[in-house]
Amino acid sequence: MARTAWGLLWLLLGSAGAQYEKYSFRGFPPEDLMPLAAAYGHALEQYEGESWRESARYLEAALRLHRLLRDSEHEDEWARELQLFGHVLERAACLRRCKRSLPAFQVPYPPRQLLRDFQSRLPYQYLHYAQFKANRLEKAVAAAYTFLQRNPKHELTAKYLNYYRGLLDAAEEPLTDLEAQPYEAVFLRAVKLYNSGDFRGSTEDMERALAEYLAVFARCLAGCEGAHEQVDFKDFYPSIADLFAESLQCKVDCETNLTPNVGGYFVEKFVATMYHYLQFAYYKLNDVRQAARSAASYMLFDPADSVMQQNLVYYRFHRARWGLEEEDFQPREEAVLYHNQTAELRELLDFAHMYLQSDDEMELEEPEPPTEPEEPPSDAEFEGEGDYEESIYADWWQEPDAKGDEAEAEPEPELP
Structure with a gap:
């Protein structure tokens, strides 16, 4: 009799242990999956109706589902994730302080x-x-x-x-x-000086136009981090990804929206075009070191340009004549930053369009072309x-x- 009692006790303890084991979302029995709210709600209904066995069965099922929800996250990246969201919380706290003290931040943000x-x-x-x-x-x-x-x-x-x-x-x-942005008039003046043969004046204005454009571009990126309308109830990560994808689209559009229109034509590859002018103008001024760096900067944006490839070959061939070092053939720092930034933004947006748009939880919007009402x-x-x-x-x-x-x-x- 005692042996039977101990055996029954161990059986009960064993079943209790199984109840509280950790489950992986990859291995959880599909037949046991159901909404947690539905399982728990049904258990309470059976409890009120004094259907004890049915109530206990669904209470245990609800506990298992809750543990699946709570314990099946991969924990290897917890430190990195906490660090990332720590920065997010710090920026959010900073913005909240601004909203309290600055009236401009208290005006409702406009729809997208x-x-x-x-x-x-x-x-x-x-x-x-x-x-x-x-x-x-x-x-x-x-x-x-x-x-x-x-x-x-x-x-x-x-x-x-x-x-x-x-x-x-x-x-x-x-x-x-x-x-008109301030860099547009400066760029046009630099082009006119270039065409008139005033290469020194052209380089001065072109450098100024480049610096002013990059400053406006940085402000445009910052402006894409304004308020976002949240209309759907979503899981944590899809919700974050949805907001981030909307911000990405805005940031990618900055390059297009800041491209100047000259005589009815948009200047394609505007930043690369400025380095193109700088390369030739510096060469005309016999500043080959700056010419080589401008050429290398241009190649970041158009590596297949055969003319610029030949220019770089020419500079390298005569490097001893001009005293050029290997560092003189490296792109300029601001060119590398701009190129890497815009390239990564486009890659992330392409990823979002490819892998998030078809998700049932995501409603990632297609970018709309500039409005030209008929x-x-x-x-x-x-x-x-x-x-x-x-x-x-x-x-x-x-x-x-x-x-x-x-x-x-x-x-x-x-x-x-």
């Missing part, structure tokens, strides 16, 4: 689509017509031109611009981009004066008398 509209300069499509109706033609010209600088193929706004300039008889007057703004927003297009076109539109063209503001720069 509204920010995209402003990045594509959509408000200027409304503003130029509003200024025209208010009989402020100079401001209408500036607003229309500002919109076209980001949306150069928008034919309707281009027609409006020519019409406004015709009314002012100012077809030859220079146009003003109200959103239909002009409705007059309902301008004191109800009828249809936006008909209110102007029906009276006067045959062909504007203005001589200028939206692409005549500046010639496309000639590359060396």
Whole structure:
């Protein structure tokens, strides 16, 4: 009898031990998987109904599911993860202090689509017509031109611009981009000095344009870390990844949004183009050390450029003549930083699009192209004066008398 009792006790203890073993999410029996809330809720219902066996069975199942949820995480990376989120908590605490003391941080953050509209300069499509109706033609010209600088193929706004300039008889007057970044004018001046043969002046302005662009680019990246709207209930890591992917898209777009438009054409590979000019201008000034470093910097962005490859071969062949060391053939520090930063941002975004977009828990949005509405703004927003297009076109539109063209503001720069 005693042996039987001890055997039963060991059997009970053994089953209790199995109840509290650690489970791996890879090896948990699929037939035992169910939502924890459902298992526990059913157990309590059976408990209230005094179905003791059924209640006990589901209470044990709920405990097992809870341990699966709690104990199956891999723990090898805990120190690194705590360090990472420690930095996140520190930045969050800093921002919270700013919000308490600075009124600008207390204004609600705008929705992401509204920010995209402003990045594509959509408000200027409304503003130029509003200024025209208010009989402020100079401001209408500036607003229309500002919109076209980001949306150069928008034919309707281009027609409006020519019409406004015709009314002012100012077809030859220079146009003003109200959103122009400081580096744009400096870059254009550097190109003009280069084309005129003033290579010293060109290098000075080009170096300044490069530094100013990188500063604006850094501010753009920082601006992508603003508030984000959280609309879905998600697991911890998918939620973090979703917010990070949205920030990544904004940061990748910085390079595109900051590319200047010269004479209706966006300057492709803008940073590389500046190093291209610097390489040749420094060579003309007989500063071969800076020329070689500029060439190496350019090659980061366009390693297949055969002309620049030949230039580097030429510099290396005559290295003894100019006293060049191996370090003189290394890219400049800021070029390496910018290249690595933009390349890694694109790689991470590509990874997010490839591996996170199809996840049922993720709703990673496709990036939207800059807004170029085919239909002009409705007059309902301008004191109800009828249809936006008909209110102007029906009276006067045959062909504007203005001589200028939206692409005549500046010639496309000639590359060396």
